[in-house]
Amino acid sequence: MNTPLSLALAVTAASALHAAPVLFDFGTADSPLHTGALRVTEKGGEHAAWESSVPPAARAHPVQRDWVENTHTRRKDPPASYQTELTCDHIASAASATVTLAVPSGTYRLILLCGRAGGRAEQVWDICAATEDGASARATFAGPHELRALTLDATTGTRGIRLDLTTRSRWVLNAVIAVPAAEWEAAQRDTVDPLLRDALLLPREVLASWKIVPRPDTAPEPVWSARQRQDGVAVYARPWCEPVWPDHKPRQHELDAPVRAFASPGEYEPLTFTLHALRAVTNVEVRLSALVGTNGRERVELPAENIDLRAVRYMFVRPNYNAFNTAYRAPDVLMPWQPQPIPRGENLRLWLTVRVGQGQPAGLYHGRATVTADHTVLEVPLTLRVLPITLLKDRSLVYGQYYRHPLPNSERAPDAFSRAWWQRKAEAEHMDMREHGMNTVVLGLGGWLKDGRWQFMFDTLQRNLDLARSVGFDKPFVCSFPCSALYRKHMNNADMGSHLSQIKMPPEAFFDELTWMVQTIDAEARRRQWPELLYYPVDEPSTSPDSVAFMTRVMAAIKKVPSVRTYITADPEHEPFAPLRPYVDIWCCQPFSLGREAVLADMKARGVEYWCYPNHISGENDHTPTIGARMTYGFGFWQSGYRCLIPWIYQSMAGDPWSYLDASTSDFFNRTADDGTPIPVALWEAYREGIDDHRYLFTLETAIARAEAAGRREAASRAREVLARILAEMHIQPKYKQDNLWSAGAFDAWRWALAEQLLALQTEELKP
């Protein structure tokens, strides 16, 4: 370990030798060293010294670029995440440590790269870096691939910059880029941003094979007012479910358009507005006031704490989740608000979500968002009408999510902090799903063969069911079970292949044992008083004759167990699936492939159910069809006759969850904050708003029935006309995504038309 004297000498030498910025590359003695960087090992080095009660450990991973064969899909996959010379190696520890870096005296901006450490998926990394002058930065994230860049300012002491590294689990440090404060602007442009792009998006030589294709802007440049030119910022508003692209111009009529919404008690409602930078803005701050109104007698308030403030983050996305080499920037994640800059010509969309509590008095509420953009202060008026409507929900419908459960990670976690983090993630996500209208989630029962006997993870499923029920999920649970493991047992460890691409018919004993397996699970489910499980042996079987023959026998084997129901992700419109019909209780297909009349007739005739997994609006092949998502969950679902929407998936992560371009498939849908709570995407909000559209429809239908039963036919008839008009104006489709949809503004107008009728029926009811 270096002595204080030697570091002091190193600082002196550094003044003479090093041009800013200074790169410190943390790793082993012989791991790849970034060109021009100074090596720091677990023992320190010429330019760094450690102090710690427990010596940290160094580790390196190969910088891999080759694609590798995936035996299950029979395709080649790229690396899950891309290492660079700076990120492929790191130093980590579970104990606190201090590192002193020899740099010339002065004030610096530091960029710390932390992550991509490999290792266990259950490990949660927690890093807090603090300087001698009290600045600190922190990051918490899970798994082997995520990489974070922490920024903090530091002033040198006598020996350089001291960084205290503390953790609640393990910290990891890959690199430090130290930039003299006076040279930040140039260094950011010439050194920092390129290095961060290499590390956080894709290495430049890999990115070179991708084409970035911006979404074209066809709107003419609006006429800016003198005030907007002077401010350098223009405020504009468009309906929340219409995307705002990163560098598109606002439409003329959107400038200074009112920011307004209406909602009923119990609803969450979005309010959005956007700042367009006519010149670069270095810092934007936003403050929200309460929303204040009157109930006719007294002042009433909806506190600012009820308003969640976020900003839309633009991500590089692929046109399809398994496409390569084409990307574009798209609005996606709704990040918790923090002050930030706006590059010239770009947009910053503020996304407010108002929670209208039960009991919030009806009325018209006004508030404002105070925006400070550098030296400009702008007041954006906000308006919310709270309606005196008690919204109902059709409790017979099922709203579910495919879901990668965090609880098993909690059970396998290597330390207490990680364990608690996964637990909190699971709980927070379940609550989030409930608040977004969900009432079930797809689960799985694990199992394996040990000494010739099946071991089922009933307790794990118990915990998952307990958590689901604790947030009020009260619908049947789609449940996978070890069908593929059973196949391997009978087929000499062979793989069924993706979509049963490698399936061969197993012997009769397989099907007998499959029946036994379902009987065993069912018996345990009854003993434990579980809610209904829907048996889900295989996902998306293909229509090949071998696949269909196998699936027919599988479903028949399951149906030998009395009273259990089977679930399949397949389109009944595909004729090859016809042999399956007697054995499938729930058909779950991607589009609303059968029309309403056919669905209702078949459900009535045979007691089957038609569900839908609308992946065309789940983000897997487009992150922006928010209008289509709202339509799918609202008016489209209402008209369809289907019983459930259960898309794949609540959160899809592959590689670094903040780079959508690495790994074999893109990440999509909700992200995770440092504390394990969910970060929504715009599509997720669109699901909730679609469900709310459906609630207005259902509440009105219920009110109509009540009015007709009470003889208030005229009012009921007027309400029915509104429903008929909505139906007439719908372009009914199997998939609501981009084409032939209403514009964003029509949805709120229809919702208001429904609300008006509800209010009218309510008024009629109160008449003597």
Place this chain on the structure above:
Amino acid sequence: MLTPYTTTLTDEAERRGIRVTFINEDPDLPIFDLCRNGERVRCFNALTDRVGAATYHLVNHKRACHEWLARQRIPVPAPSRPPLSRHKTKGLAMKHASALIAGALCSALFARSEPSIEYRYLDGLAAPKRWSPAECEVTVSPHRAWEHPVACMRIPVDFHAGEKAYPIGWPRMYLSLDADEQGWSEYDRFEFQLYTESSRERLPARPVTFHLYDTQGQKKLIVLEQAVLKEWRTVSVNLSDLNLAGPVARLGFNINESDYSDKDWIAFHVGGFRLARATAPHVTELRAVTPALFCDCRVLPIELVIEGPAAQLASGIPVHLRTGSRTVLTRTLPVTRGRQTLYVPLDKTPLTPGAYTVTVNPDADGRGPEAAISFTTTPWQ
């Protein structure tokens, strides 16, 4: 129970994807709306609000109707047999008339007056040797489309043959355009005719998909749902809907064998390939993308497709908004060729809530493509 006078119309409408909404539950008074894309026509049996009173009486008179149909060269029963009862003869004539009126009506509901169109035929696209087939064969078709050559793509559906990894695959064929077949940007539409034969009695919902690729490999896929067995159908692709970054360079067709049954065969005759453009500005589609709007909104969005030379569009297009017979607003808006959304500025004073009609490019009598809009009250007053 509904009579053939009604079901002839409603069955045809539903077959064409036009929504039928009965607004009166009494089967003896079958009044219903035919709706599509925001347009609506109200009907009673086979009568519509667009059939005048005089025409009604023509159809209702046995002899007059019979003679009129015969003059239109519509097959009617010969008059030599002992006359049927007035009711039955009327019924037969009505059924023929209804079937025709049904077909004409469903087209007429959404017809537009046709401007002069220029065509550029690409007969080379019908040459079988130009196509690269997989799991199908392409030959010269015996048929002609618009008097131009046709190719035949014949597909034997076989769940056991084809590519080893994907026995239930995607029989397909592709063609790369020659240099002199490119340059589509001066045209409004790409069209061809499609005739389908099969061993099946009915086509699946997704019978065949048509592909267009640009030079960078970006593609537009169009499911040809209009395919019908043993009937010619025109496929008309609006070029402004392609959203391709570059010029069209390659075409393709494919089926999904999973949409068919094993051992089906199917033949698609495709030909008469042509590019089309209007010689004068012409609105071919109008859609109220916001059929309901708050009365205090700043703009009314409408979606148009405009064909015609771009140079002639500079003067803009008039848009009228009226309620009943009263025009409440007139605007002239700049337009471009192709599909576009226009934001019609509204007055600052909120409109009176109610039903309105927006008309684009009206003639001297105020007629033109139109769409219905509902303005609602505003929640924020």
